[in-house]
Amino acid sequence: MLKKVYGSAVFGVEATTITVEVNVDSGIGYHLVGLPDNAIKESNYRIAAALQNNGYKIPGKKLTINMAPADLRKEGSAYDLTLAIGILAASKQIKAEHLERYLIMGELSLDGSLQPIKGALPIAIKAREEGFKGFILPVQNVKEAAIVGDLEVYGVNTIKQVIDYFDKGEALERTIINTRDEFYKSLDFPEYDFSDVKGQEGIKRCMEIAAAGGHNIILIGPPGAGKTMLAKRLPSILPPMTLHEALETTKIHSVVGRVKEDTGLMSQRPFRSPHHTISDVALVGGGAFPQPGEISLSHNGVLFLDELPEFKRGVLEVLRQPLEDREVTISRAKFTVTYPSSFMLVASMNPSPSGYFNDPDAPVATSPAEMQRYLGKISGPLLDRIDIHIEVTPVPFDKLSNSVNGESSVEIRKRVTQARAIQTERFKDSESVHYNAQMHTKYIRNHCTLDDASKQLLKAAMERLNLSARAYDRILKVARTIADLEGVEAINGTHISEAIQYRSLDREGWLG
Structure with missing residues (x-):
């Protein structure tokens, strides 16, 4: 007798329905075909034990199981x-x-209980698209899948519940989640707040500009100046995620099984901080069976690279294309997958190997040759893709000991959200551009027009600092964001001057 059951496979962040055809015939044997990997080939041992422990068995006949499409x-x-x-x-x-x-879908334990699966959200989306009535899966993944409306989602603890549902008509408990209510209910703030930061008002201003325009930023300063502390607080001033962004982000984290059981929908922007020993594949994604890397897991959020020169140069170079295209394409002989990777890059570094630069009181001195070798680990093209370079100086004792809290993330976030609203209106007719950092040449030409005085100021800076054409575009984008924070349409010389100041690594003196 032939029966068909339906499962799903996830490639990239999209699911493909798999038809499992089971045929029982006279004879003896167990044949599983359709390009299964070792984990699937071993499933007959788990299935046999689980069925036996629940009063059933694998029949002593010839079993042929095909997983179609067979070439996938x-x-x-x-x-x-x-x-x-x-x-x-x-x-x-x-x-x-x-x-x-x-x-x-579900992984069986030997006693018949179910273990969680990966990719429940994209599988549920595909099930709804293809007109399935319901989706039965482990209870640990049920909130994640129930985000999808117009699909009956049932979370089960054991295979016995599924058997009784089909064989005896015993009801399963359907999980229903109001996605919008769930999303807006959990739009709280992260534990890190800018009010904890003493002093550093200029750096806070930089972080506000970076958040308002979605600009990449690098913080340069000696040990203990507060670079990591500031970076961890950046997500607290980013605008709240839209429902679409939350679904997109949850989908990626679902593929790698990183969605928490008690949270169906991710409402906080991700903050990823990989160690500097990370490989290029772990950062960008890939592997024999491609999985999203850190840059895709930070989609719609922040990727923080602490001690940037300590990362292998080859690892940093793979960032160049995703920073421009905001997606990663991984190609293999038989298939190609694309992961979204629209993230804010926040990097930090010491200004020299010793951690101190041009400081006469520094405990360790660094020669110009050592400085050049240290900064040479970061390529010019990568630095060109970072809009804001800013020096972070140590906080003096009188500010550290001050009991008055600084401006809170809530207040800064209000200004950032207002600036983003201006950009949303500006780019409402564009599908690929949503905020200033994403502008390409056409948009820069249309929205970053300068008066004569501003042009002369920028020309002088370009010639003196020997800036590239890409750096020229970066300055205009940052100036546009500064103007948006002030709520003015025209970019003026003040905006240009401030934007030029945020190109620290382009200034003379950094390489001896």
Whole structure:
């Protein structure tokens, strides 16, 4: 007897429906075909034990199981439940009415209990698109999948619940989540707040500009100046995620199984801080079966690279294309996957190997040759893609000991959100540009017009600092954001002057 059960495979951040065809015939044997990986091939041992421990068995006949489409590689242990229900239905151990209306996924333990799966959200989205009535999956993933409306989502703890649902008609508890209510209810602020930062008013101003325009920023300063502390507080002043951004972000984290059980929808912007020993594949994504890397996990959020020169140069160079295109394409012989990677890059570094630069009181001196070798680890093209370079100086004792709190993240976030609203209106007709940092040449020419005095000021800076054409564009983008924070349409000389100041690494003296 032949029975069909439906599961799903995730490639990139999209799901593909897999038809599991189970045929029971006379003879003996267990044949699993359709390009399964080792985890799926081993599933028969888990299925046999789980069925036996729940009063069922794999029939002593010839079993042929095909996972269609047969030329598509399947991986992971999430097909255990799909295969087990297919075997029981095909061998007539359970009734199989309406089986084709459900998508079933889950990893089996030997006692029949279910372990969580990866990619529940994209699978649920695909199930709704293809007209399935319901989605049965482990209870640990149920909130994640229930985000998708117009789909009956059932979370189960054991295979016995699924068997009783189809065989005896015993009801399963459907999970219903009001996505909008769930999203807006959890729009609180992170634990880190700018009111904790003593002094550093100029750096806070830089962070506000970076957040308002989505600009990449690098913080340069000696140890203990507060670079990491400031970077961790940047997400607290970014505008709240839209519902679309939250769904997009949750989808990526779902693929790698990083969505918390008690949270269906991610409402906080991600903050990723990989260690400097990370490989280029771990950063950008990839592998034999491609998975999102750190830059995709920080999509719609912040990627923080602490001690930037300590990262391998090859690792940093792979950032160049994603910073421009805001997506990563990973190609293999048989398929290509694309992950979104629209993130804010925040980097920090010491100004020299010793951590101190041009400081006569420094405990360790650094020669010009050592300085040049140290800063040479970061390529010019990568620095050109970072809009704001700013020096962070140590906070004096009188400010550190001051009991008065600084401006809170809530207040700064209000100004940032207002500036972003101006940009949203400005770029409302564009599909690819949403804020100033994303502007390309056409938009810069239309929205960053300068008067004669500003042009002369920028020309002098370009000639003196020997800036590239890309750095010229960066200055105009930052000036546009400064003007937006002030709520004015025209960029003036004051905005240009401030934007030029935020190109510290372009100034003379950094290389001896």
